[in-house]
Amino acid sequence: MADASYPDDLRYHPEHDWARIDGDVATFGITWYAQDQLGEVVFVDPPEVGKTVSKDEPYAEIESVKAVSDVVAPLSGEVLEVNELLGDAPEKINDDPYGDGWLVKVRLSDPTEVEELLEREAYEGSLT
Amino acid sequence: MAAGAETLKRTPLYDRHVAAGARLVPFAGWEMPVQYTGIREEHMAVRTRAGVFDVSHMGEVETTGPDAERFLQRVLSNDVSKIAADGAQYSVMCRENGGVLDDLFTYRHGSGFLTVTNASNHERDLAWMRRQARGYDVKVHDRLADYVMLAVQGPEAREMVARLADAELPARFRTARMAVAGAPGVLVCGTGYTGEDGVELLIAPGHAHAIWDALLHAGATPAGLGARDTLRLEVCFHLYGNDLMEERGPIEAGLGWCCKEDTGFIGADAVRAVRDEGPAETLAPFKMTGPGIARQGNPVQGGGEVTSGTMSPCLGIGIGMAYVPVEAAEPGTAIEIDVRGKLRAAEIATKPLYSKER
Numbered sequence: 001m002a003d004a005s006y007p008d009d010l011r012y013h014p015e016h017d018w019a020r021i022d023g024d025v026a027t028f029g030i031t032w033y034a035q036d037q038l039g040e041v042v043f044v045d046p047p048e049v050g051k052t053v054s055k056d057e058p059y060a061e062i063e064s065v066k067a068v069s070d071v072v073a074p075l076s077g078e079v080l081e082v083n084e085l086l087g088d089a090p091e092k093i094n095d096d097p098y099g100d101g102w103l104v105k106v107r108l109s110d111p112t113e114v115e116e117l118l119e120r121e122a123y124e125g126s127l128t
Numbered sequence: 129m130a131a132g133a134e135t136l137k138r139t140p141l142y143d144r145h146v147a148a149g150a151r152l153v154p155f156a157g158w159e160m161p162v163q164y165t166g167i168r169e170e171h172m173a174v175r176t177r178a179g180v181f182d183v184s185h186m187g188e189v190e191t192t193g194p195d196a197e198r199f200l201q202r203v204l205s206n207d208v209s210k211i212a213a214d215g216a217q218y219s220v221m222c223r224e225n226g227g228v229l230d231d232l233f234t235y236r237h238g239s240g241f242l243t244v245t246n247a248s249n250h251e252r253d254l255a256w257m258r259r260q261a262r263g264y265d266v267k268v269h270d271r272l273a274d275y276v277m278l279a280v281q282g283p284e285a286r287e288m289v290a291r292l293a294d295a296e297l298p299a300r301f302r303t304a305r306m307a308v309a310g311a312p313g314v315l316v317c318g319t320g321y322t323g324e325d326g327v328e329l330l331i332a333p334g335h336a337h338a339i340w341d342a343l344l345h346a347g348a349t350p351a352g353l354g355a356r357d358t359l360r361l362e363v364c365f366h367l368y369g370n371d372l373m374e375e376r377g378p379i380e381a382g383l384g385w386c387c388k389e390d391t392g393f394i395g396a397d398a399v400r401a402v403r404d405e406g407p408a409e410t411l412a413p414f415k416m417t418g419p420g421i422a423r424q425g426n427p428v429q430g431g432g433e434v435t436s437g438t439m440s441p442c443l444g445i446g447i448g449m450a451y452v453p454v455e456a457a458e459p460g461t462a463i464e465i466d467v468r469g470k471l472r473a474a475e476i477a478t479k480p481l482y483s484k485e486r
Contacts, residue, residue: 040167042421042439043420043446045470065439103417104312118414
């Protein structure tokens with residue numbers, strides 16, 4: 001498992017999600033802290049492509065050996081792509097939460113919502 | 129932190145768990161290690177080498193006195209008279225209506241008996257036994273605080289403990305007293321909850337650190353309650369509060385083998401009636417045949433409910449046990465489980481779900 005890290009180029013949701021913003025498209029995932037709390041991820045139930053996700057609402061489920069958790073959308077929009085790799089290798093969420101462990105790519109319906117997300121420093125500060 | 133966290137009990141080895149990097153969680157009133165490095169890794173260590181679990185939250189009840197055997201024959205479902213001088217025996221404790229109060233291992237212990245309770249039931253068991261003890265010349269002693277219990281499990285577990293012991297280890301379902309890692313008077317029991325070979329050690333708290341340290345030094349992997357749960361479920365051992373409960377009896381739980389109604393135990397008439405008529409539902413193991421992992425409380429389509437469910441580290445699929453109608457309990461029967469609103473495909477399987485020979 002990777003060491004704790006919170007990249008500077010991401011925006012964070014207090015429910016331990018990250019978003020990588022690229023124009024009006026964002027990639028979502030869960031933070032190092034979230035995967036550490038969950039333990040070894042064994043199954044991901046992603047949303048369907050084309051589905052609408054809403055900021056602060058659950059859009060996917062992640063199962064660890066022990067329990068299941070909802071994943072909350074950090075921003076609103078339409079799912080453009082889901083990370084198919086997680087079907088066979090859900091542990092990528094533990095190994096590489098900001099890289100191969102990404103969950104979905106979303107076309108943002110309201111890019112101004114980005115302003116409500118936390119910078120790395122504020123998010124990391126919230127963890128202590 | 130959960131409300132009331134400050135009142136959680138800690139085992140004498142709490143400092144060792146912290147030192148080993150445990151994630152500690154509230155469990156049945158105790159602050160217990162759920163995992164150290166990860167459930168899957170600890171699980172595989174037990175399946176392939178040896179792991180050590182601190183299960184000191186489990187209770188011990190000692191029964192002494194001239195009527196000890198006759199009394200336990202009344203409160204426990206199995207034939208207590210069959211426990212050899214160095215023996216161990218599994219049984220359930222029932223209410224009059226046959227509902228299961230607890231499942232327990234009982235060892236002969238000097239002139240009396242030592243019965244191991246589930247942490248969540250210990251106080252209730254103790255109260256129940258004391259209430260039932262009226263009219264018997266027995267004493268029912270609470271020994272929970274007098275023992276640290278370590279389970280050393282895995283294909284290398286016995287050899288590891290044997291090298292630390294000053295006497296030969298007891299066989300399966302037998303017990304012996306010996307020094308382990310220099311600590312005298314350890315009660316070594318050939319029992320476990322993982323489906324692997326191994327022993328359980330009942331240790332005076334003052335000696336627990338020496339034995340824990342010696343086991344880790346010998347190469348045992350500290351394993352938490354998370355791995356304990358996945359290990360026991362792979363081999364279909366019951367967990368009280370999941371698969372066993374007051375609302376259900378031992379026959380439907382598949383525990384008729386440890387009920388000897390002729391001994392006249394409390395609940396024997398109710399158990400016999402269910403055995404004769406056949407239960408409406410029975411506890412059946414299942415494997416997921418598609419995506420998803422069923423969990424405790426998920427309804428089974430057509431009737432029934434999942435009581436335990438997890439991802440099997442050895443099989444790589446979702447597994448579990450569910451109470452289902454008897455007619456739907458045949459191995460190979462396809463079932464659907466409502467997993468948080470989605471119907472997931474599974475199949476009734478045979479016990480154990482995992483075995484080495486496969």
